[in-house]
Amino acid sequence: MTRPQAALRRERAAYEPDGEQPIGGYLAATAAYLGGVGTLAVLARRTGRALPAPGPWDVALTAGAVHRLSRLIAKDPVTSPLRLPFTRFRGASGPAELAEDVRGTGTRKAVGELITCPFCTGLWVATALTAGQVLAPAPTRLLCAGLSALTAADFLHFARVAAQQAVGDDG
Known part of the structure; x- marks a missing residue:
């Protein structure tokens, strides 16, 4: 083992002695994110x-679009x-949302944590x-x-249910 490798292992052990955190998976996710951002920046510049x-x-x-799409990816039945290889189903966690446990180790666990x-x-x-707003502004604005x-409609659904419960109406 080289000196840098030994130093990294010592730091890793000092950070989290049990070794349950998928640090390598987190590094892979960070590298993928930064690589994607870099690629998008080069694409925007070249075009x-x-x-x-x-x-x-x-x-x-x-913000409304990010809220809805991130919940759609992470919680929607x-x-x-898409989450099946990385999670274990636990049940419903709210209206039209699932509770799932992350499973696996390493990169699999890191991806599971990210997508849930x-x-x-x-x-x-x-x-x-944001990249869409640079590369394809009109379709991205329409999507947003x-x-x-849909985000506003979700909040209206919740408001209606709360109002119905306040007056004792089931319908």
Whole structure:
């Protein structure tokens, strides 16, 4: 074992002696993310795309889209086949959302953690939508509008259920 390898192992053991955290998987995910961002930046530059100057409405529209798409990926029953290799089904966790446990070790566990966490997935979704706003602004804006409308509709569903429960109506 080389000196750098030994030093890395000591630091890893000092960080987390049990070794349950998939540090190598996290490094792979970080490398994939940074590689993707770098590729998108090169693509934008080579195609001569100008960077947009998003206003508050664009940020709100994108935030609604990121919220909905990240929850769709991480929690929706319909997307559970995408999570199946990395998770174990536990049951429902809320309206139209599943509870799943991450399974596996190493990169498999790291991917499972990424795709079952809407906060973690949100970074990737926000990056993809931001790249879309540079590379394909009109379709991306339409997608963001649709997903934001769905986000607003979700909140209206919750408000209606709360109002019905407050007055004792089941329908």
